[in-house]
Amino acid sequence: MLINQFLLLGAALFALGVYGVLTRRNAVMVLLSVELMLAAVNINFVAFDRLIGDELAGGQIFALFIIAVAAAEVGIGLAIILLIFRNRRSANVDELDLLKL
Amino acid sequence: MCQSRAVPLLALAAQTPNLYSPRPGPQAASASHKGFFETVLDQYFGDYITVAAFLGMGALLVAGAVLASAALRPNNPTAVKSQSYECGIDPVGGGWSQTQIRYYIFALLFLIFDVEAVFIFPWAVGLETFSDLGMGVFVLVEMVIFIGILVLGLVYAVRKGVLRWE
């Protein structure tokens, strides 16, 4: 297995995530695209870990920590979106313009 | 704890029997007579190949049954048949209603303690190895701190009353 096939897959998924973050109006969908980008990063980490044969399995440990932090991020992020929705009756990012004059 | 110690620890851990090595015992003597499939199934992917084969057969069975029944049964769709069933009364409004926010807190609690469980697995699996390496107490203290910090969160949740269902 070439390392590049995994890296290209990761790059493609990351680019798809960027596209999603830029195009989605609904805040929940933006968060969903961020998850796509994190999955791409995890693929790269594990592929590099296997490539260099790390004795400490550092790449896999990083992937585990990314998963843990991503879980915390989703929990807080969705709670913030729910709060915004409760106050503004909308979860669309382009309607959150209270700070604009 | 430090870089210099980590390598010999791993070398010691490598002496424990490998999970994916061919099974020892009577079969080991006849290893040279093994066919292609036994050799493949003894390797790392063997278990997953078995699972994939079962999954494939199961999917084929279900697909075959559904397709066969679709080919044999009479086909006569009407609008009434595809209505959602609501105790025999005509359904009113959409099939969707807003969920209460309290469900979210329970899902969040589940998520947090799910992640905690993920970090407990390698600890529980490696307990014997850790105590063989003389770091049993150290690892135990680590895990007590880890769980202790998260129990603080559980105590907070209980004190705030979010676990009460009214």
Place this chain on the structure above:
Amino acid sequence: MDVGDWVSTPQNWVFLVIALPMLFAGFKVVQTSNVVHAVLYLVGTLGGSAALFILLGAEFVAWTVVLVYIGAVIVLFLFGIMITRAPLGFDVTLSHPVRIRVAAAVVAFVLFALVGGAMLAEFENQTIPEAADATRTVEIGLSIFDRFVIPFEVVSVVLLAALIGGIVLARRDPAEEEEAGVVR
């Protein structure tokens, strides 16, 4: 490694069988106009990444993805969608208009071309060793509890912060509720 070697390795075919549906599912995540479908396509992408981890010999990470992402994060997303009353059917206003979408597609493609080109140039023919020596969970444990102790303990603090923060944000304050005249 030339093309003949690549084609004659069974792992590469398994990779293709996993990776192409993953890319399709990832595309549908950002493109579909049905919120629930987007979440379910994300399950496909994450399941594919778990399969790739097994292919790479990182079993523990693979099952962690299944347990945490597919088991818990997706559930949280579905709750988030149901609570924010996002329209469950097809909704064309879920994405920005075409003008912005084209610009975003250009940005994403340039990013992919840059990153992919750099990687192709750097790692031309390096191959990943066979996964005959898959990483065992014990080794992961030895690494976490010996070398990565501090990050491990910090993760518990992060999780605690997420737990308390989520409760503070999402809990409905009873006093506030009485003010709003909600009947309990």
